[in-house]
Amino acid sequence: MSNKKHVLIMGGDARYIHVINLLADTTDMHLYLIGFDHLSFEKSNIKHTELENMNLSLLDAIILPVGGTDEKGKVEVTYSDKALFLTEQIISCTPEHCTIYTGTANHYLQHICTATKRTLVKIFERDDVAIYNSIPTAEGTLKLAMKATDETIHNANVCILGFGRVGKTVARLFDAVGANVTVVARNQADIARITEMGLTAVKLQNLNTIISEMTICVNTIPYPVIDEELISNMSSSTVIIDLASKPGGVDFSFAKKEGIQAIHALGLPGKTAPKTAGKIIASVLLESMNVSASSV
Template sequence: MAFILLSGSGDIMKQITVIGGDSRLKTAAEILKSDGFTVNFTDSYTEKEAQNSDVLLLPVPTTRDSKTVFAPLAKKEVLLSDIERLTKSGTLILTCNYMFEGKNCIDYGKDDAYCLLNAIPTAEGAIKLAIENTPFTLWGSRVLVIGCGRTGKILADRLKNIGCRVTVSARKQSDFAIISAAGCRCEYTADIPKNLNYDIIFNTVDVKVIPDDAFKECTASLIIDLSSKGGFDVSAAQGCGITAIKAPGLPGKTAPETAGKILAKTVKEIIESKT
């Protein structure tokens, strides 16, 4: 079942069809409507909807199985193949970590500003998980943040500000300089398996950095994986008595309103750059 969100003035600037997603996508749709767009939020994608769409907004992530649109709140599936088949050539398709080859498609998941802003609710959600899953304060804890990307930097900053003893792993000397300037310790990512003497570990990278046998010497009581693909085997960590949590997509779970605002801002900027 679809419903139309009309702009307050009744003027149609752009017809945006929104498919799938969680509550953050609903928030984004409502904000776009208030900004003057006409938004069709739907859990189906028919030829009629395809013909009436100037912009097709897909969720974060666009898919988790490479076959269907990620839509945990929908009553039925929308196939990626249907989107590819039905979408007209002029329609702008906005995706996250997925591309429709040969289509007018932009992956907003690669937008630097979006990723940086999205790292804020990710960091806050990760800290929330850590507080809920440890019997001690984060203050004074020895914490390792694996990765010095956008999420890693913001998470390390937030952890340091609440009194954690933070180590950040990286590969480049330029990142080591940034880490040191922020008052954190540095560690080569390749050397992580040699020293897992921490209370809490957060992973932010999408490659396996902790081999299964390294958990036998790990002192951490909690490991949280924020990456989409995984930086370690959760079951291997749990087998060594460690609480291990796979936690992708935290913004949509812990701060959907803020995450929706960030997404709407990004979508509006992309559309305006194309008009």
């Protein structure tokens, strides 16, 4: 009896090209691809398919893009012109042990997995994945900042909102290239750690007192924090880079009205370093599915 796993990969960005190749490197896996019509793969255990042709009862896992689905079940596809949706009916046709893998999950995706009693694994909730992903996120943020300003990052006043897994890495990188880094946090222990790192610590409630001095403002806080009042106190040349997931933490419409450049920088690992980001995702998937591959 074969112990090979049957895995359906539905959509994804450039990271998933590397995920597919790395998963296919193991002989213990058959991969079925939907949403990659524009690409070809040479490995014999990779097969392009369509949902209407797929025997869903074979599946041990479904792998979704890092963003999961939207609230109507639509799945992001980069390498196909066809719209792709994941529904409760589709999941219900899989075996009970079939696991759904995603980066993050909204209410819709969580609901259909709960309704069908299928396990949902949100890999971006893992600390190790978030920390590894913070590296290409930070590098991508630095790249955006360099492109958006007409001054060097060295000696620029840079404000980082939030001192979580992403905020720490972003703060370290901007400090390493010579920026004057101010980190905004609420937790007293974070304030102490920021100070220990040789950076300037400011409590969130005091952000308005220093925001006018900032050249670049990077937000990592996933709720509305850069509001009308804060934007009104910014210099017109300030650049805002929001790393928080949708809907973000910035009043983008008011920033536009005030003529302040605000960038909602989503999916930076996939844009900045898709190969590295793909390796991170693949290693977690292989570990979770109890499959080993020496190339990852």
